[in-house]
Amino acid sequence: MPDFRNTSALKLENIRKTFGSVEALSSINLEVSAGEFLTILGPSGSGKTTLLRLIAGFVTPDSGSLTIFGEDMTMASAGKRQIGMVFQNYALFPHLTVLENVMFPLEMRKHSRREAAEKAAAALAAVHLDAFGDRYPKQISGGQQQRVALARAVVFEPKLLLLDEPFSALDRRLRESMQREVRQLQASLNLTTIFITHDQEEALFMSDRIAVIDGGTIQQLGTPNEIYYHPRSITVAEFIGDSNILEGTETPDGLRTRSGMLLRRASSSNSGRVLIRPEAIRISREPADGVAMNQFKGKIANRTFVGGFTIYQVDVHGGDTLTVRCLADEETMFDTHQEVHLSIREADCRPVPRDAKEPRG
Amino acid sequence: MNQGFQAIKAQAGSLALVSPALLLLGILFFYPILLLFLTTLELENIGNYAQVVSSDTSMQVFFNTLRIAVIVTVVDLVLAYPLAVYISRLSPTAKTFAFFLVLIPLWTSQLVRTYAWMVLLGRNGPINNALVWLGIVDAPIRLANSEFAVIAGMTHILLPYMLLPIYNSVSKIDPSLFDAARGLGAGAFSTFTRVLMPLSIQGVLAGVSLVLVLSLGVFIMPALLGGGRVPVIALLIEQQAGSFLNWAMAGTLSAVLMVIVMITFFIIKLATRLFVRGRADAAFS
Structure with a gap:
């Protein structure tokens, strides 16, 4: 054949x-x-x-x-x-x-x-x-x-x-x-x-x-x-899946967002824009261990329970609001206004090229 | 029990609503017809039926009327079907305009339109002038006062009665069915015979019965455009009643015409059953 x-x-x-x-x-x-x-x-x-x-x-x-x-x-x-x-x-x-x-x-x-x-x-x-x-x-x-x-x-x-x-x-x-x-x-x-x-x-x-x-x-x-x-x-x-898209200026260490967060990435880029999928963000009570991680502290602004998943809106201290999606777990569900730690692997901060017709900045 | 009573009450309610119309029709329409019909059955007049049926002249007039009606119906069908499909695919604005054009003639008096045809077809009318100018004929030909003129006029006047029912069925067909048929390998002819026609046959039969029945009884066109050369039953009836004051004979002729109309209806009804089979329920409900 x-x-x-x-x-x-x-x-x-x-x-x-x-x-x-x-x-x-x-x-x-x-x-x-x-x-x-x-x-x-x-x-x-x-x-x-x-x-x-x-x-x-x-x-x-x-x-x-x-x-x-x-x-x-x-x-x-x-x-x-x-x-x-x-x-x-x-x-x-x-x-x-x-x-x-x-x-x-x-x-x-x-x-x-x-x-x-x-x-x-x-x-x-x-x-x-x-x-x-x-x-x-x-x-x-x-x-x-x-x-x-x-x-x-x-x-x-x-x-x-x-x-x-x-x-x-x-x-x-x-x-x-x-x-x-x-x-x-x-x-x-x-x-x-x-x-x-x-x-x-x-x-x-x-x-x-x-x-x-x-x-x-x-x-x-x-x-x-x-x-x-x-x-x-x-x-x-934006069309495929949910996404956190953060914009800022490129520094030697990574992308500095307009709100002041520093995002280190696995590979360098000069697009000035980073995509983080909501399920790539870990949420925990204590700071997470691990190398090549971006760590932030923040406060839960909003929680949506959708069966298999829980979706949180987290206000990062001195930073943006991030959407986080994690598997729902009745034991460890976080409450609104609770202080939490967020960790994002550097590899999960993905650069997004600019559209050709899109103006810079 | 209670439900049955409710239904009867509801029916009585609707009957009350239509009763003024029924009363009007009964007094002004049904009663005179009944009276005329009863006259034809009186002993001294009953022989008229035998006379009509056995007379070659009157049977020829009946046959001629039927022949003209069939020609007009077929021509209208051939004209209206593609037009209905065309209109159904127009944009909403263009559709409104098209309907305006279709309906204006309906709102214009038949008499006015007939006179317009007399002018058009006259010896010095625009059609004859054009034919002479183009060199197709040497001298003006007789167009008016002929069967051609009667058929042309009737075809024009009755076209909306064919167009509207056909349009009504065609416009209800999901246009993606035609795409589907084309995509599945049907050519224009197969798409027409296998998809468009079966799905619009009810409108077609409604249009055919309307035009056929209306053309059997048309009076003005044969009277004004036929110039006495086109004998149809309506003229014969008018002659009996108007000139000879023989109301009984006019009534007999009318009764025979009515029987012909009923037979026509019956045949179309039968055709509907045959074409649409039991499918109407499944497909259109």
Whole structure:
């Protein structure tokens, strides 16, 4: 079996798209490998929907090129691209049964009715809906509708699978199980998948790689780890996870924040800005031991209990207010106004480069 | 028990609300029709039915009326369907403007619009002038006072009755269904036959029945644009009642027309059942 990992499944080069005077996408470059699960993550209005519609073939770019498995598809119609898509609202045909919905793409490809019915039944079995073939979409639940949409999108063995925020309408428990299931199905079919979402947790959980998009450009492309721990810009840092971002001036010892705290770092930088994830800060009654640590004293300003975690706002004496997240522990929970010690490993004080268009200082 | 009583009470309440309208319709509309119909059943008039059915002339007029109605309905359907789809995809502002254009003719008197057609199609009207100027014809041709003029006028006047119900169904279709169909490999034709048509068939059948029934009874257009050359049943009825003062015969012809309309309705109802099957409940509820 050839190793598809090194094959380019989708390649976007210098894609640009404007609507009237609004630039929706500017100079998008993106390459997705065969079998990869890539997430396009961005807030609403970031251009991610336009990018998805452009890959699907519902929108053509003003300039640039789009290649699918080596074939130029920049101007090809949606049907020619062999892309399976799951729409945000599933877009199931209300006048067709579940089975007929899944048969639709096969019938459009001139399969015989019998063959289409057999394949569609197999696809429905793969999403555990074999018993629901005769129902109409309105007669099944939202989660089941989503599975039908998924079966319909993969039944004709498409080259790419596009998922447009498919989980946003589901409740949390169902969403998590659907996310796992989609990931398993995708892996078992080795299907190159492009997933659109604005939910960063979902993106971190599902993806091989994430492309963070904002203002019509890809801000950063990398694995979930890279994106989370090494954000390349303030936009990415603030969009992914919770963060403490401290600004100040660089000194030989480290970064001196405007409020006067000195943060030593593992590696030197001159960005004048440090990112500390809330879970990287240790909170304790007594000063913590350890080398290569930044130590501060402070007072709890606020406590939020969210089940598995407790989130504290801590006013550092002569410094900033830091957000700290730690595993909840009923025994050692700190009270508001309590004096505490904070310790942050030098390696966890990560420099954040400035955005190109951002003014200095 | 109590619930049943509540329901009856609620029904009685709504009946009270519609009773003025019912009373008005009953006195001014239903009663005269009933009276006319009863006249046709009187012993001295009952023979009219046999006379109408056995007469080649009147049967030909009925057939001609039906033929014109079918042509008008088909042309309106072909014109209105794409227009309805087009309007449903316009921006809200453009949509309002489009509806304005559709509804203005509805608010204008039929008589005025018919006279406008007479001017348009006249010997020295703009259409003839254009044809001569372009060299397509040597001399003005007869456009008015013909079946063509009647069909053109009726098609125009009845278009909104086709457009509005179709638009109503088309606009309720989720636009992402068309994207989905395209993405799944359906071409324009398949998207139409497999998605658009089944999902708007109710509006189409409603529009078809409205236009068909209205064109069976149209009077002004054939009278003014037909120039006596286009015999339709409404003219025949008017002639019997107006010129010959033979109310009984006019009533008989009307009764036969009503039967034809009812049969038409029944056929469309049957078609609706056939096309929409049991699916309407599942898909549209």
